[in-house]
Amino acid sequence: MITNKNCIIRLSRYKNALYRLQTLGFVKVFSDNLADAVGGTASQVRKDFSIFGISGNKKGGYQIDSLLEKLNSILGKDQLQKVIVVGAGHIGSALMRYRGFEKEGIKIVAGFDIDPAKINRSSPVPVLPLEEVKAFVKSNGIRIAILAVPDIAAQQAADLICVSGIKGILNFAPLGLKAAEGCIINNVNLEIELENLIYFVNVTEKTK
Amino acid sequence: MITNKNCIIRLSRYKNALYRLQTLGFVKVFSDNLADAVGGTASQVRKDFSIFGISGNKKGGYQIDSLLEKLNSILGKDQLQKVIVVGAGHIGSALMRYRGFEKEGIKIVAGFDIDPAKINRSSPVPVLPLEEVKAFVKSNGIRIAILAVPDIAAQQAADLICVSGIKGILNFAPLGLKAAEGCIINNVNLEIELENLIYFVNVTEKTK
DNA sequence: ATCATTTTGTTCTATTTTTCACAATAACAA
DNA sequence: TTGTTATTGTGAAAAATAGAACAAAATGAT
The missing domain is CATH 3.40.50.720 (NAD(P)-binding Rossmann-like Domain)
Structure with missing residues (x-):
């Protein structure tokens, strides 16, 4: 089980950043974009996702909508x-x-x-x-x-x-x-x- | 330089706990009392103090008033x-x-x-x-x-x-x-x- | 088709943080 | 005194976290 509070906080930040990117019209994102957006490293973004079994596409990055779905589910945001x-x-x-x-x-x-x-x-x-x-x-x-x-x-x-x-x-x-x-x-x-x-x-x- | 945010947060908690103990009439405190008060370990209390050059008395613990003075000075609470x-x-x-x-x-x-x-x-x-x-x-x-x-x-x-x-x-x-x-x-x-x-x-x- | 390029996923390494362990020492008792 | 006990202070070990590096895979160009 994940006990790293900072890691979960980062997931929330990724989620928030993704909504902003989505609003701006983006549909996919790379680990280094997200790192920039939340002030971290690309390695850590990928590591965080890897921990929760979230995967993207080699050379194609991550699909924002499906990424958001997964993050929202992890964070319990699929229900009010x-x-x-x-x-x-x-x-x-x-x-x-x-x-x-x-x-x-x-x-x-x-x-x-x-x-x-x-x-x-x-x-x-x-x-x-x-x-x-x-x-x-x-x-x-x-x-x-x-x-x-x-x-x-x-x-x-x-x-x-x-x-x-x-x-x-x-x-x-x-x-x-x-x-x-x-x-x-x-x-x-x-x-x-x-x-x-x-x-x-x-x-x-x-x-x- | 100390960059450990959690460590500084712990100092604040120690300080707050010390004021409560003082109100209750205590004048000295041991590392394990403080650990109990803030929900940590005695080791960590002593290590935190050690980092900032705060020392107590072997077998005698820490004098609450002088400890508070030192913590307050570290935390910038000696001025409004x-x-x-x-x-x-x-x-x-x-x-x-x-x-x-x-x-x-x-x-x-x-x-x-x-x-x-x-x-x-x-x-x-x-x-x-x-x-x-x-x-x-x-x-x-x-x-x-x-x-x-x-x-x-x-x-x-x-x-x-x-x-x-x-x-x-x-x-x-x-x-x-x-x-x-x-x-x-x-x-x-x-x-x-x-x-x-x-x-x-x-x-x-x-x-x- | 082949090659070059990009980006992931993960392993390995480094750093940071916490915990353990125990010597040193002060207080007290006999 | 001398011995016993309690508690600090710290160096070393362990655990947790972050970062770097690179193979693998996918894309696109020639």
Whole structure:
């Protein structure tokens, strides 16, 4: 089994680049075009494809449409992914209003919050009371949740949604969470991303 | 020079864990405590410290306060980092309202947008016309920008702020940007993060 | 048809990152 | 003291990842 997260991220980037190339009218692509498009090497593009049994044509490159089909299937994009957002604060609400996911086949179907003032069953993406999350997850077959609650509530909320049947959590709380058995947590930590950026800006400035 | 991004991310996590431990009343910590706290190995904690010349006490572990001082200095947290947000849409506005950065010594000092309707010079974080970005960056010595504009505008906006003197960009546009010479770009791509999560949820489900 | 050229697919090599293992040493106990 | 134990710091080993190189195959030109 592939455990290389960067490799999967590259597949996503290839996919995105391929859509752009397709829009521009291209129907086939070579490994070095893709490498240029995502900022990698042609070797690595071919290696990545080889790992997943994707093959092209000697001298003919890769057919963009069939390549996209294969990448989309690997990335689980052959079916609509329904996602919930837990926490309807600034970040959570912004995510619920964000339309960019839809063109990626990702649909935010509901938000949940513990604060009654945030509940709104009639908005485009309804915001429901947190107590209803378990029933909702079960009856709608949701597997993925975005967690955007304050630090203090994060672990508790994570535990709750794991028990509710969620298999993967994208965690925005700036705090490492302990995953329950059978649940994967990926962290998006903006503070850490910024710190990282600041570090590398600092060191490249110093070494110059 | 250290180029290992994950290593720097771990330093941030150690730092955050240390603050939590400090709050709980601890004054010293052992490598295995930290490993537990961030989900790594004790070896790696010590190796990471060793790389940056951080040393503790044989049998005595690490003094939390001096350890934090060293980590904060490495991560550039010994001075307030002023950051601007380019793009005052849903994500950009949410970031400007997000108070979590302040306790990390990161202050969003202004937002910029091309849409006159978004301009608001009197809000807590003023939103200014994009034309003013260069002057603002220069006169306030800003080095870091968060880019939260729509796809189509992203490369152009990135070019503009690089020319304006920005050294590091945290890019939210779901699109790989070409960095101008002397400018570092880190990408935060929520679609890709979700795809990644979905992939790993799928494979762990299948292999079980 | 033959040859030259292009591009894949994969093996082999290099580099990077992580883990292991253990000597060195500080703290404490007897 | 002397011995025992706990923990660091690091060099060496292992594992994971990336890159280079090249044979094989397909295309097109002469």
